[in-house]
Amino acid sequence: MRILVIEDDPIVGQFVKRGLEEQQWTVDLEADGESGERAAGQGDAYDLIILDMRLPGKDGLSVLRTLRSRGFQRPVLVLTAQDAVDAKVQTLRAGADDYVTKPFAFEELLARIEALSRRPRQLASPRLEIADLAVDLDTREVTRAGVRIELTPKEFKVLEYLMRHPGRVMSRTLITEYAWGYHFDPGTNIVDVVITHLRKKVDAAHDQKLIGTVRGVGYVVKE
Amino acid sequence: MIHSIRTRVTLLFMLALVLSVLVFAGGIWTGRKDFAYYRELQRYVQSQAELAIRIITQAETRGPVTIMRDSLVGAKLTPDLVSALEVIPDYLIVLDTAGRMVYVSEKARTLPASDLTSLQESALDIDPGTTATLLTLRSDQIYLSARLENDVRTPIARIVAGSSTITTEALWRDLLRSMLMLAPVVLLLGGTAAYIIGGVAVRPITLIISELEAITDGRSLHKRLGGADAEGDELSRLTSTLNAMIGRLENSFGGLRRFTADASHELKTPLTVLRASIERAMMARRGSNEQMEFLEEALNEVTRMADLVNSLLSLARADEGRFDLVRDVVLLDSILRDIAETATILGEPNGILVQVKECEPLTVEGDAPRLRQLLLNLVENAIKYTTVGGTVELSLSAEQGSAVLTVKDTGMGIAAADLPFIFERFWRADRARSRASGRGGTGLGLAISQYIAQAHGGTLTAQSRLGRGSTFTLTLPGAVRRDSGPAVIAERDRISHSA
Numbered sequence A: 001m002r003i004l005v006i007e008d009d010p011i012v013g014q015f016v017k018r019g020l021e022e023q024q025w026t027v028d029l030e031a032d033g034e035s036g037e038r039a040a041g042q043g044d045a046y047d048l049i050i051l052d053m054r055l056p057g058k059d060g061l062s063v064l065r066t067l068r069s070r071g072f073q074r075p076v077l078v079l080t081a082q083d084a085v086d087a088k089v090q091t092l093r094a095g096a097d098d099y100v101t102k103p104f105a106f107e108e109l110l111a112r113i114e115a116l117s118r119r120p121r122q123l124a125s126p127r128l129e130i131a132d133l134a135v136d137l138d139t140r141e142v143t144r145a146g147v148r149i150e151l152t153p154k155e156f157k158v159l160e161y162l163m164r165h166p167g168r169v170m171s172r173t174l175i176t177e178y179a180w181g182y183h184f185d186p187g188t189n190i191v192d193v194v195i196t197h198l199r200k201k202v203d204a205a206h207d208q209k210l211i212g213t214v215r216g217v218g219y220v221v222k223e
Numbered sequence B: 001m002i003h004s005i006r007t008r009v010t011l012l013f014m015l016a017l018v019l020s021v022l023v024f025a026g027g028i029w030t031g032r033k034d035f036a037y038y039r040e041l042q043r044y045v046q047s048q049a050e051l052a053i054r055i056i057t058q059a060e061t062r063g064p065v066t067i068m069r070d071s072l073v074g075a076k077l078t079p080d081l082v083s084a085l086e087v088i089p090d091y092l093i094v095l096d097t098a099g100r101m102v103y104v105s106e107k108a109r110t111l112p113a114s115d116l117t118s119l120q121e122s123a124l125d126i127d128p129g130t131t132a133t134l135l136t137l138r139s140d141q142i143y144l145s146a147r148l149e150n151d152v153r154t155p156i157a158r159i160v161a162g163s164s165t166i167t168t169e170a171l172w173r174d175l176l177r178s179m180l181m182l183a184p185v186v187l188l189l190g191g192t193a194a195y196i197i198g199g200v201a202v203r204p205i206t207l208i209i210s211e212l213e214a215i216t217d218g219r220s221l222h223k224r225l226g227g228a229d230a231e232g233d234e235l236s237r238l239t240s241t242l243n244a245m246i247g248r249l250e251n252s253f254g255g256l257r258r259f260t261a262d263a264s265h266e267l268k269t270p271l272t273v274l275r276a277s278i279e280r281a282m283m284a285r286r287g288s289n290e291q292m293e294f295l296e297e298a299l300n301e302v303t304r305m306a307d308l309v310n311s312l313l314s315l316a317r318a319d320e321g322r323f324d325l326v327r328d329v330v331l332l333d334s335i336l337r338d339i340a341e342t343a344t345i346l347g348e349p350n351g352i353l354v355q356v357k358e359c360e361p362l363t364v365e366g367d368a369p370r371l372r373q374l375l376l377n378l379v380e381n382a383i384k385y386t387t388v389g390g391t392v393e394l395s396l397s398a399e400q401g402s403a404v405l406t407v408k409d410t411g412m413g414i415a416a417a418d419l420p421f422i423f424e425r426f427w428r429a430d431r432a433r434s435r436a437s438g439r440g441g442t443g444l445g446l447a448i449s450q451y452i453a454q455a456h457g458g459t460l461t462a463q464s465r466l467g468r469g470s471t472f473t474l475t476l477p478g479a480v481r482r483d484s485g486p487a488v489i490a491e492r493d494r495i496s497h498s499a
Helices: A010-022 A033-041 A060-069 A085-093 A106-117 A153-164 A172-180 A190-203 B005-034 B036-061 B079-085 B113-125 B166-213 B234-283 B289-319 B332-350 B368-384 B445-455 B487-492
Strands: A002-006 A026-030 A048-052 A076-080 A098-101 A127-130 A133-136 A141-144 A147-149 A211-214 A218-221 B067-070 B074-077 B091-096 B101-104 B133-136 B141-148 B156-164 B328-331 B353-359 B362-366 B391-399 B402-409 B459-465 B469-476
Touching (some): A002 A010, A002 A033, A010 A026, A010 A106, A033 A048, A033 A060, A048 A060, A048 A106, A060 A076, A060 A085, A076 A085, A076 A106, A085 A098, A098 A106, A106 A172, A127 A153, A133 A153, A153 A190, A153 A218, A153 B332, A172 A190, A172 A218, A172 B289, A190 A218, A190 B332, B005 B166, B036 B091, B036 B141, B036 B156, B036 B166, B074 B079, B079 B101, B091 B113, B113 B133, B113 B156, B166 B234, B234 B289, B289 B445, B328 B332, B328 B368, B332 B353, B332 B362, B332 B368, B332 B391, B332 B402, B362 B368, B368 B391, B368 B402, B368 B469, B445 B459
Parallel strands (some): A002 A048, A048 A076, A076 A098, B353 B391
Antiparallel strands (some): A127 A133, A133 A141, A141 A147, A211 A218, B067 B074, B091 B101, B091 B156, B141 B156, B328 B362, B391 B402, B402 B469, B459 B469
16 A cells, blocks of 8 residues: 655654554655645555645645545545644545544554555454464454453453554553543553453463563563 | 613602602792792782771871770770771771770681780781781781871771781692692603603613624624614714724634644644654664653653643633534443443452443433543542542433433542532642542643533533542433444443442
8 A cells, every 4th residue: 555644744754654664555755735746646646645734835725625626536634733623624624534633643543544545454454363362353252272251342452452563562551542542640550450350361371471561661462 | 670771760760750849849838938929918918007007097087086995895996987997808906005906807806716816916016017927826827017006196006907828828738739649640651751761772782782692702703793883872882892892802812713723733743743753762662671661651741741732722712612522423321331341440459349320321412532531530530539448330311301420439529618619720639638649630621521511511510528429410411312222332332340
């Protein structure tokens, strides 16, 4: 999948580019409205455009309108700092397919892209597997060594997130954002409690422990 | 209604009318002696006295006037003089040199004995001459005028003529009586007129009020009041003053809106960059655990700051009347079950039991993420302020077409003195009472929660007793019962609450 990112901030632009490239996608980055328009204008070169709303020169909304009037049919995902409902409605009316509000978690951006492109991510097959632990995202069935495990919705969500990034340490903040979309007061150990539950259900009866702890940071699922 | 200007104007006008009638009547009554009629009466009395003295002088030219001794009534004038004096119909008495009444006219004889004595005393007393004296008797009020008889040959010393003012007084009394009888009618007519005039005068103000009432928030500030014409009367001046004021408000609200939009960008762009950098560094999988710990701390701090910025911008918009929502069908029972699981997890380390007491399948039109945020905030607070082994109870029920969600805890409660302030911005319970060891929340949670409730047309209220616990009640109008809910949601949200 080819993605065009039109974002003037180099750090944010590079962050999005690298992150998407990790998903084995081809990503081009343009830093202003005019060059973005030119790059997008050459036929169906891109499957998806990620467009920042505030750009130097021609602003995002005008770029969006121009692209749509030229007959660009593919999805456009808008990055905006405005979270007022009327501003969002305005971008959707101008032809955007979805928006992500700044500052965003990379995971959220990925989820929106995945939804818009209707293509599974590299790792996002409907079935996630680590050793003998399997999570089916469609049926929401979790099994360890073929034995079914009953999880509550939040336990499922946390395990799913860790399983999506096998071997990578996921911090408490990122896990909370993914599973709750809410930032609890500092000192809340909600993730630790859920991990304790998961360990009882997933790891307790097995010699091979799959859920690891990184002190002060978060958790990791690995073989 | 007593508070309407119209009513007050009418009442004041009627009061003024009553006062002027009273002043008018009183003025006429006290000033009546100066009227021409009284002066005429005084002149009449003088002329009567003059006439009487002429009659006597006339009689003297025919010979000296003698006084007869009557055994019954004492001294009296001769019959021919008496009959001559009887042409004067009013009060007339003639006194001899010894001060005795030698003639008393027919009219004077009708007076009671005591009044006649007073009359005799006054007759001796008053100065003869061109003035008339007013004498008040029990039965009458009389103008008196005296003349001296200077002929030494006759025993007559002075004559006193008098005329009653009684009929005149009666006339005045009649006038006053009819005035007082007319007063209620005049008052009623005057009051009605004042009420109508008051209404006419107040109508443009009522118009201005209803026009102003239509300008309620930041969205309607572009409107202006009509009716500011070139006539330049008080009301059109008021209208143009108000219009100028609304214009200034519109400007400052516009400024706030621009500021909000700019601040969104200016504050969120660096946060986005910061967050992107941290996430990239975490993804890089290089570096030590210690570095990862720092990155996690930084990430947590960035998310808190982003939350604070979002909260402040939400409140700024709410102040402007633009706390807008995405409106969709919200499955409240599904949200409540989700919240209940989170509450159970939050309460577990302190052995706090979370129970769902009632959970009716209800939906409302609203903003699901916002309502979820509100309930998470309530639940987080409930757990935070509940002591070890306590209970947090959630319920969702329908009451008169509204959905009623309650979060009840057995925590430390809120002091009655603090209760009115908990929905204010940056309000915090006494730090010592908070179990959380580190820093608490932003202090904006409840303020935003209340705005979310109000933006849904609902209410968020708190009841609490210190040491017994608190109950927060969210009421949302327009609840619809969903009797056969989607099976998928029921399956996904199945939770065991055996904490």
